[in-house]
Amino acid sequence: MPIFQKAGEADVTRAILAGFTHDFEEYADTEVVIIGGGPSGLMAARDLARKNVKVVIMERNNYLGGGFWIGGFLMNTITVRAPAQKVLDEIGCPYKEFSKNLYVTPGPHACSKLIAAACDAGAKIQNMTSFEDVVIREKNRVSGVVINWTPVHTLPREITCVDPIALECKVVIDATGHQAEVMQALKKRGLAKIVGEGGMWVEKSEDAVVEHTGIAYPGVIVAGMAVSSTYGLPRMGPTFGAMLLSGKRAAEAALKEMGK
Amino acid sequence: MWNFPDRLFLYKDEATPSLDADKTATYLQEILGIPTETRQDFLREYGRKDLRRIAERIAESRVKNVDRPFESGQAAYGEIEFELRFLENPTKKVPGVLYDGLRIERLLLEMLPRRMRAAKIQHFVFTSRLIGTFEADGRYHAHVILCGYPSIISTSGLVEAPAKPKEYYVLKQRFIQAGDDVPFEMLKERFAGQFIDYDDPRITEVLKGYALQCVVHSIAGEPFCQNRRCRLFDAHWQSELIEAQLHGDRFCKRHREMLTAIRRAAES
Numbered sequence: 001m002p003i004f005q006k007a008g009e010a011d012v013t014r015a016i017l018a019g020f021t022h023d024f025e026e027y028a029d030t031e032v033v034i035i036g037g038g039p040s041g042l043m044a045a046r047d048l049a050r051k052n053v054k055v056v057i058m059e060r061n062n063y064l065g066g067g068f069w070i071g072g073f074l075m076n077t078i079t080v081r082a083p084a085q086k087v088l089d090e091i092g093c094p095y096k097e098f099s100k101n102l103y104v105t106p107g108p109h110a111c112s113k114l115i116a117a118a119c120d121a122g123a124k125i126q127n128m129t130s131f132e133d134v135v136i137r138e139k140n141r142v143s144g145v146v147i148n149w150t151p152v153h154t155l156p157r158e159i160t161c162v163d164p165i166a167l168e169c170k171v172v173i174d175a176t177g178h179q180a181e182v183m184q185a186l187k188k189r190g191l192a193k194i195v196g197e198g199g200m201w202v203e204k205s206e207d208a209v210v211e212h213t214g215i216a217y218p219g220v221i222v223a224g225m226a227v228s229s230t231y232g233l234p235r236m237g238p239t240f241g242a243m244l245l246s247g248k249r250a251a252e253a254a255l256k257e258m259g260k
Numbered sequence: 261m262w263n264f265p266d267r268l269f270l271y272k273d274e275a276t277p278s279l280d281a282d283k284t285a286t287y288l289q290e291i292l293g294i295p296t297e298t299r300q301d302f303l304r305e306y307g308r309k310d311l312r313r314i315a316e317r318i319a320e321s322r323v324k325n326v327d328r329p330f331e332s333g334q335a336a337y338g339e340i341e342f343e344l345r346f347l348e349n350p351t352k353k354v355p356g357v358l359y360d361g362l363r364i365e366r367l368l369l370e371m372l373p374r375r376m377r378a379a380k381i382q383h384f385v386f387t388s389r390l391i392g393t394f395e396a397d398g399r400y401h402a403h404v405i406l407c408g409y410p411s412i413i414s415t416s417g418l419v420e421a422p423a424k425p426k427e428y429y430v431l432k433q434r435f436i437q438a439g440d441d442v443p444f445e446m447l448k449e450r451f452a453g454q455f456i457d458y459d460d461p462r463i464t465e466v467l468k469g470y471a472l473q474c475v476v477h478s479i480a481g482e483p484f485c486q487n488r489r490c491r492l493f494d495a496h497w498q499s500e501l502i503e504a505q506l507h508g509d510r511f512c513k514r515h516r517e518m519l520t521a522i523r524r525a526a527e528s
Contacts, residue, residue, distance in 0.1 A: 100449075193336035195324060208356025214345065216338030230338060232324065233356060 023124055027167055030054045032254050033145050034173040035131045035182055038066025039111075039240055040224025041175030042118045043087070043247025048254060049121035056124040056167075058131060060150050065111040066177060068240060076107040081206070084241030087248070091117040110240075132164045134172065134185050134220075142186070142219030144168040171254045174222045175247070180229040182220055192217045195232040205234045206242040213249035215257065223250035262479050264525060265382040267295050270471065271302035273386035275353040276415040280464045281386060287468045288475060291509075291519055293526035301350045302385045302410075306371040314371070315343035321363040323392060326400040330360045353388045353416070353458070361391035361406040368410050382478045383410035384471055390416040404470050411474040413467060416458075422498045424448075424455045455498035462506060469505040476515075479522060487512040 027033075032048055034041045037059035048055040057064070070076045080088065082101040088094075093113040095105035119125065128150045135144030148164035174182035186192035209227045216222040222230045223246045268288060272281040285296040299305050307314045319335030319342070346354050368385060369377070376383070391414050392400040402421040406412040414421075423429070428451050448457065456466055469491040473484065476492060484494035488503055490512040495501035504510075511519065 193334075195336055195339070204356040207353075211345075211352075211355055212338070212342055214338065215341045216336070218337070222338065231336075231342075 036175035037064035039068040039243040040247035044250040045123035046118040047251035049123040068111040080241040180226040275388035293523040323358040407477040
């Protein structure tokens, strides 16, 4: 007696296609597209989806979470400083107080809880998908993104002819980490500035990242380490509180931008 | 030749609740005999009309590289939006940005209504923004005060400008050399009490002395004293600052006599 019921190969293929097509049709014209599925992108997606915003994350890798799986020096303990432990409470992730105002939790637990929180809230995920460019509309406002499958980028240009596709949206959140890919795309077009480093003082880096999170260009919000690159803020320690709170700020800014 | 103002205005820093500007005003009035009033946050007092333009000017005053003279240029869209958020909510502290003090001072002067611009009226603006000036040694230096018209007194400068204990920087440098990233604020815990920190309950008492330095500069043109036990001492270290400002109302003989002369002149 087999454990599983019978399903033909063709049925499996049809199921994959139907599920993917259904979701992808929704992405084609959505409210918020988040580029990057690290902690700030996931946090923003979770908060937006909880407010019934149609939101999709584009992640270039097949896995989500970015650097949130591990802490500093490849050790998988995550640290957050108060008040970011409240976010761990929100997503149901247990933690311990290491010292006054400093909390620790296993990276895999925190990361998987955050991914689940974003998915449970209703955020859609499109992984193995790379950001290529922005869609510009009236008054040079960003109103969408151009994407392609990640594997296309691993092939030599001479033998690939896979054209990208575009998605329309009201707001794009650049949560691509140090690369700040969306802002870089705007810079290449001569539309936005990436601020050079040097003017900030390192002691306030986490606060600075959270406070700089917001609209960086009409239609574009920067979150997480992309904030740091956009504004030339100093690197900060292996503590993820700023990433989580930056994601929350990005969601608030997106809601405000959409008048919600 | 002294330049006597007949009124002093202190503008509150709403982002620093531990600073009691009213107490500071009372102190100045008692010690100098010059009528002193407090007003709300300067940018709120005079900046209601065109917040976006003011945000743009402040954003353009950001120092992008502390090792180069100020490079003027258009501010990025996001930098203006950032400043706008803080102008709309002045109770929030601006973190992690150094501003060119001279450009901020010029902006404040331009914002002052003409009727308020007079040698007989002196303005002292408390702010949480960190200000600096490019100095002869080829880099920017943060300041607690920038004497001018108006004078600026930075509550962030009070924490960041005078140096903390040497060991603090040795430890910080070790982390940087190790290639490690640390939340530097946590280093402070080891040195708690040895420097003035944000929202420190001692801020009002310390800033009384710095406000006095600004006023004395506007009257006599000489802000600083070389005597470490005088409140008009120009402290380069936090330990010196604590020594000069938190041991009662101490002045050197020359400045005690100067302050008495100012008070007599103001009351006559």
